[in-house]
Amino acid sequence: MWQGEGEVAELSESQCWDLLRENELGRIATSVGGVVDIFPINYYADGSTILFRTTPGTKLxxxxxxxxxxxxxxxxxxxEAWSVIAKGPAHAIERQSEIAAADAMPLHPWIPTLKYRFVRITPGSLSGRRFQRAPEPDRY
Structure with a gap:
């Protein structure tokens, strides 16, 4: 619990994976040459990695x-509100056997585009917080 921020609780790794598995829309942040980009993606979490599909372009x-x-x-x-952040390497899946396995996952584009490239994020760190929502305290 953090002081002065209301009720904020740190989530366990297991709780973070549960929330990742229960959802399917997130944001990925990349950084190249001092420029940070953020992209919304739909994803699939299997409990140890995060998988998303994309087309050739900026992210890749x-x-x-x-x-x-x-x-x-x-x-x-x-x-209440919650947030989970995973950090680690992301690699395009290249082996045909891994592509076939990824293609069998319940991961489909939200928009009518063909997305043949799969990318897997392997988190080196995973953290999350759960916040109790309440009115803002008096400021004066």
């Missing part, structure tokens, strides 16, 4: 220069 080009990414997913209800 940036990952060939710097494989380290940050991935974030969050959610809320009327009474």
């Amino acid at each position: 080009v940036e990952l060939t220069t710097n494989e380290e990414v940050a991935f974030e997913v969050d959610g809320h209800t009327d009474v």
Whole structure:
């Protein structure tokens, strides 16, 4: 619990994976040459890695220069909110056997595009917080 921020609880790694598995839309942040880019992606989490599909373009080009990414997913209800952040390398899947396995996962584009490239994030760190929602305290 952090002081002065209301009720904030750190999530365990298991709780983080549970939330990742229960959701399917997040954001990936890449960084190349001092420029940070953030992309919304739909994803599939299997409990040890995060998988997403993409087309050739900025994300794949940036990952060939710097494989380290940050991935974030969050959610809320009327009474609480939460956020999970995974950091680690992201690699395009190249082996045909791995592509076939990835293609069998329940991961489909949200928009009508063909996305044949699979990328796997292997988190080196995983953290999360759960926040109790409440009105802002008096400031004066």
